[in-house]
Amino acid sequence: xxxxxxVTIPVADLDHPPKPPVFGERQRFMLLLIAPAVAALIFFQxxxxxxxxxxxxxxxxxxxxxxxxxxxxxxxxVLTDPGFIWVVMPNTIFFMxxxxxxxxxxxxxxxxxxxxxxxxxGLLQTIILLPLMVAxxxxxxxxxxxxxxxxxxxxxxxxxIGLPPQPWLAQRWSAFSVILLADIWLWTPWFALLLLxxxxxLPKEPFEAAAIDGATRWRVFRYLTLPMLRSVMVVCIVIRxxxxxxxxxxxxxxxxxxxxRSTELFSIYAYIEAFQxxxxxxxxxxxxxxxxxxxxxxxxxxxVLNRWVEVSK
Amino acid sequence: xxxxxxxxxxxPPVRKGFWAMLAPGGGKMLFALAAIAIAFLFAFPVxxxxxxxxxxxxxxxxxxxxxxxxxxxxxxxxxxxxxxxxFWNSFAISxxxxxxxxxxxxxxxxxxxxxxxxxxxxxxxxxYVLRCIPYISWVLPLFFVTRQWGxxxxxxxxxxxHVAVHICFFSWIMKGFFDGIDPSMEYxxxxxxxxxxxxxxxxAMPAALPGMTALAILxxxxxxxxxxxxxxxxxxxxxxxxxxxxxxxxxxxMEWHLMSSTAILALIPALIVTIxxxxxxxxxxxx
Numbered sequence: 001x002x003x004x005x006x007v008t009i010p011v012a013d014l015d016h017p018p019k020p021p022v023f024g025e026r027q028r029f030m031l032l033l034i035a036p037a038v039a040a041l042i043f044f045q046x047x048x049x050x051x052x053x054x055x056x057x058x059x060x061x062x063x064x065x066x067x068x069x070x071x072x073x074x075x076x077x078v079l080t081d082p083g084f085i086w087v088v089m090p091n092t093i094f095f096m097x098x099x100x101x102x103x104x105x106x107x108x109x110x111x112x113x114x115x116x117x118x119x120x121x122g123l124l125q126t127i128i129l130l131p132l133m134v135a136x137x138x139x140x141x142x143x144x145x146x147x148x149x150x151x152x153x154x155x156x157x158x159x160x161i162g163l164p165p166q167p168w169l170a171q172r173w174s175a176f177s178v179i180l181l182a183d184i185w186l187w188t189p190w191f192a193l194l195l196l197x198x199x200x201x202l203p204k205e206p207f208e209a210a211a212i213d214g215a216t217r218w219r220v221f222r223y224l225t226l227p228m229l230r231s232v233m234v235v236c237i238v239i240r241x242x243x244x245x246x247x248x249x250x251x252x253x254x255x256x257x258x259x260x261r262s263t264e265l266f267s268i269y270a271y272i273e274a275f276q277x278x279x280x281x282x283x284x285x286x287x288x289x290x291x292x293x294x295x296x297x298x299x300x301x302x303x304v305l306n307r308w309v310e311v312s313k
Numbered sequence: 314x315x316x317x318x319x320x321x322x323x324x325p326p327v328r329k330g331f332w333a334m335l336a337p338g339g340g341k342m343l344f345a346l347a348a349i350a351i352a353f354l355f356a357f358p359v360x361x362x363x364x365x366x367x368x369x370x371x372x373x374x375x376x377x378x379x380x381x382x383x384x385x386x387x388x389x390x391x392x393x394x395x396x397x398x399x400f401w402n403s404f405a406i407s408x409x410x411x412x413x414x415x416x417x418x419x420x421x422x423x424x425x426x427x428x429x430x431x432x433x434x435x436x437x438x439x440x441y442v443l444r445c446i447p448y449i450s451w452v453l454p455l456f457f458v459t460r461q462w463g464x465x466x467x468x469x470x471x472x473x474x475h476v477a478v479h480i481c482f483f484s485w486i487m488k489g490f491f492d493g494i495d496p497s498m499e500y501x502x503x504x505x506x507x508x509x510x511x512x513x514x515x516x517a518m519p520a521a522l523p524g525m526t527a528l529a530i531l532x533x534x535x536x537x538x539x540x541x542x543x544x545x546x547x548x549x550x551x552x553x554x555x556x557x558x559x560x561x562x563x564x565x566x567m568e569w570h571l572m573s574s575t576a577i578l579a580l581i582p583a584l585i586v587t588i589x590x591x592x593x594x595x596x597x598x599x600x
Contacts, residue, residue, distance in 0.1 A: 005595075029509050030432050035367075036417045037480045038436075044455065044477035045443055051485035063480035064489055075396030106385045113348070120348070135555045138576045141562055142358045145569070151374045153361065167394050172380035177335050183359070193591075197527075236511035239482065246447035248522060253559075267449040295445045303326040 038257065056284035062280055074285035083261065084269060084286065091176070092265045096244040099183045100237060106184065107191025108229075112221070114192065115199045125242050131186050140253035143182045144169070161191070172262040176253045179263060180222075181242040191236055198232035241301055245294045266290040324418075359580070366573035375481040388572040395552055396575060403554040404582070407536040410472055411529050412480040419525060420485020421480065423517060427496060448541060456545050466548040474542055483528060490524035491517065527597025534583055554579050563580035 056074055059066045078084050088267065114125050131139065146152050147168040155165035168174045203227070205267050247266040255262035257272060264272070266286060274283025350537035367382045390396055425433050455474055456465075464470035498520075499512040507515065558579065561572035 003526070022339075026428075028433060030424050030428050030430075033420040033451075033513075034436055037484065040417060040440075040473060040477045041443065041480055044474045045446075045451060045480075048451040048458050049443075049446060050476055052450050053460060055454070068600035088510060096443040109508070110351070112350075116349075124348055124352055125591060127356050129591060130355055132534055132581055133538075133577065133587050134359060134362075135540060135558065135576070137538075137555055137559050138362070138542040138579075139358055141559070142362050142576075143574070146358065154323075185355070189355075193594060194598060199593045200595060201599035238484075240444050248449060249448075267447050270447070270449045283453070286452060287447055291446045291450055293353070294447070295442055298441075298445050 016234055021098055029109050036270055045258055051286060052284040056288050058281055060104050060274070060281035060284075061279050065280075070281075074170050074279075074282045075289065077282060078273075078286045083264075084266075087262060088264050088266050089293075091263065092245060095176075095180065095183075095281055098189065099244045099247075102180075102184045103187040103191050103232070103240070104237060106188045106222050108195055108233075110188065110192040111195035111199055112225075114196050129141045129189050131189050132193075136186055138251055139186060140182055140250040143178065143185075144254045147178050150276075169255055172198065172259065174262050175259065179251055179254050182254060183244070183247065187240065188251065191240070194236050195229065195232060195270070198229050202228050230308070234302075234308075237305060238298060238302050242294060245297070266293075340595055356473055363577055365569055366569060366577045368572050370568075386570045387578070390422070390571055390578065395557060396578075397555045400579075402551055403537060403579075406448040406468065406471055406475070406553070407533050407593045410475040410479070411532045413472065413476045414483060414532055417476060417520065417523055418483035419489050419518065421484040422489075422511070423491050423513060423521075425488040426491035427483060427499075427517075440481040441530050444485075452545055454542060459546055465546065466550045468551065471542060471546050471551065471553070474546060475536055475539070476540075479532060483532070485529060487521070487524070490521045492531045494520045517561055523593065523597040525529050525597070526590075527594040530586060530594050532585060537579075537583055 010205040043110055057069060057071060059068045059070050110128055114121065114128070117186065147154050149155060149170065151167065152168070154168070158165050168178055206224050207220065207230075210224055215223075235266075246267050247265055248271070251263065251265055251268055252271070253262045257268040261272075268288040270283045270290065271282075273286055274280050366386055367384065369381050369383050369385065374501055423438070425437055446485075452474075459465040459470045459474075462470075494517065496517075499516045502512040502516045503509070538555060540555045540559065543556045544559070547553050549555065554575075558575050561568040561575065
């Protein structure tokens, strides 16, 4: 039997690990790293949001701000407004789903095309990125102009091929389609850019193996490209869904929520309540409700998509 | 033997189904046609904008008819002092906002990527929730807040909110960049006696440069084209290009010709940035 040595080897006491200091050098470093960002967020995001939240509980109309506390009155008003429940919210969700799905599919298609080598590829890529370079407000003005019922080019083309011209922006669903079209046009390049970057970072070997095995293009796409792109796609979908939910400027420029408030998204509803009905408090309450919905919704989307990615691995 | 197998591998793939029905070269033709159609669809609104901008004022309502073209709109636009100011302001704001946003978020993204524990968790949840809050619910109060602080209609009053907007998204993306960089080099630097800041500035940041370049280009383009903040947070003292453009087309007067020529002028810097920058964007966003 070997002699036990007297040297005590320092063994980590697993039952009582040394407590990390609550505010040690490491923590100070962490806080210093985020300090400028935190300062900017507090002053220019959190303070305004709290101001708005505070306003939503008060009697704060723009022409006569009494600032008296009214509790949940504005929230109850918005949540029992049939226009908000049956038009604005369904519109917003529908807009988010269609816009994100369509620009994802189109962006993926474009990314696949741009990932190949062919003459004129660079030119095509620059043209596809054009919507990222034009100010969205200008693009929206231009699209409204193109769909103008008297002078718009779209109706000119319709007449030329023998179809009846449409009053595009005077009907609910055609106006909504124009808005969706504009949004998809604006955001497809964004998806294409991120997915193209994703495609180019994929490893080459699986594709070479598939080529040797004689896999068809569709099978390569379905069983190699798509699964490997999933994590990039999840990030894109989550970020873009949040943004699509709170879309304001292009809807405001193209239809301003009309005709008869039928194409309103919730940020348009909040804006109209705040500045046209001159009731800042009610607008803030609507914005808060929208924010709560999207926080929960984004969490669900993120969870579901993440699980989908995990399962597929 | 090896030669034989390599010739076997380089055989053209067997064409099946739809592609086999086309004449030889038909697939290529179809592809080229599709590419041209896509390019046309994406370029059309911009093309239309350009066409409108070179029509005389009387011709803008019937852009598709008539053959009079003129550069007069551009001359008229560049004689306006306001446009010069707006160009300069937009350029300065975009550039400064890009530098500040990146400077603030690179450290924040690094922190999110390299550390675990309650502080990063709290920070991540905070920026995630703030990212979800619609612009509308804080741009409106922001108007009152910047007035109260006396920075309404100044560079700071527009710059700092822009930086605040970018913090959430950029921190998230920066975290992704740093996640893709092996931290062992930083540990080596720390062991060799580098301070934490030294490891960050000398080792981690250079490795994240391609990603930061990509974000810088996207950030610049975004700020250059941003409208809502510029509309609400600035006034006559600090004209911003997008607002000036939108003001050409309002209820009182539809100056389509001036709006479109300004928009085309505003497109030029963005086009230059994109043409030279797209390569870096695609390279930098590879996570």
